[in-house]
């Protein structure tokens with residue numbers, strides 16, 4: 452079976468600075484890592500291959516430095532890596548990102564049986580790309596998967612995490628799942644897989660390779676428009692209620708709340 456894992460390279464920090472002139476994030480000089488949720492997607496892709504046989508391909512859309520994330524996935528045991536990279540992909544919103552990934556996946560020499568995404572990215576944080584990619588590929592999907600109970604050609608059974616329990620769902624394959632961190636514990640690369648990865652190549656695919664329609668990629672193909680990007684104003688401190696003891700403080704608080712009509 453063919454397992455395809457989508458990974459995104461993200462800044463290693465949640466405090467990326469904003470360029471006030473361009474309204475974009477300042478990514479230069481910021482260390483990059485694999486999106487933390489995608490670590491679980493990679494691990495699951497490798498485990499499934501080990502469980503039922505086949506191969507695991509890892510794919511990312513991003514600038515050339517995203518090769519580093521793909522190399523890391525290869526060193527853990529993925530078999531093949533594709534980097535969708537082209538200046539024309541820059542400025543993509545989640546729609547254009549999903550379209551570009553869908554074109555890349557359609558171009559794979561061996562069709563994907565199961566596509567695995569992380570639950571969400573730590574920078575964009577929308578959790579839209581997985582479901583949107585499944586729609587563009589016209590295949591079923593389940594989000595928040597915490598366990599793959601069974602997988603075999605044409606069939607998958609999964610557990611979806613809910614706030615108050617789980618759903619057990621079956622789908623026909625090909626399908627897509629987005630996974631939560633409860634699904635596994637990601638492994639570290641072993642010496643054997645690291646040495647094997649050194650011989651592997653990361654394939655660079657551009658807009659021509661994936662036969663992408665110009666008006667569906669990058670900024671031009673993005674229906675979302677960022678009107679303004681800014682830091683929210685810092686909150687001024689609230690009023691501190693003091694008193695000799697807890698009883699006095701509570702009484703003052705009750706008076707305050709009732710004077711504002713809150714209680």
Ligand SMILES: Cc1cc2nc3c(=O)[nH]c(=O)nc-3n(C[C@H](O)[C@H](O)[C@H](O)COP(=O)(O)OP(=O)(O)OC[C@H]3O[C@@H](n4cnc5c(N)ncnc54)[C@H](O)[C@@H]3O)c2cc1C
Nearest residue numbers: 457512542544545548568569571572575576577578579580
């Ligand atoms: C108008 C606009 C312009 C933008 N311009 C840029 C820009 O120039 N550069 C930029 O980096 N971002 C840009 N973004 C942000 C970009 O759209 C999102 O980061 C991207 O679409 C992924 O969405 P997300 O981060 O919310 O991922 P989520 O939907 O939260 O990710 C869920 C999962 O989808 C998969 N996934 C997500 N993105 C990728 C990817 N690129 N490759 C492979 N798998 C992936 C991963 O498995 C991930 O765990 C822009 C956004 C807007 C609205």
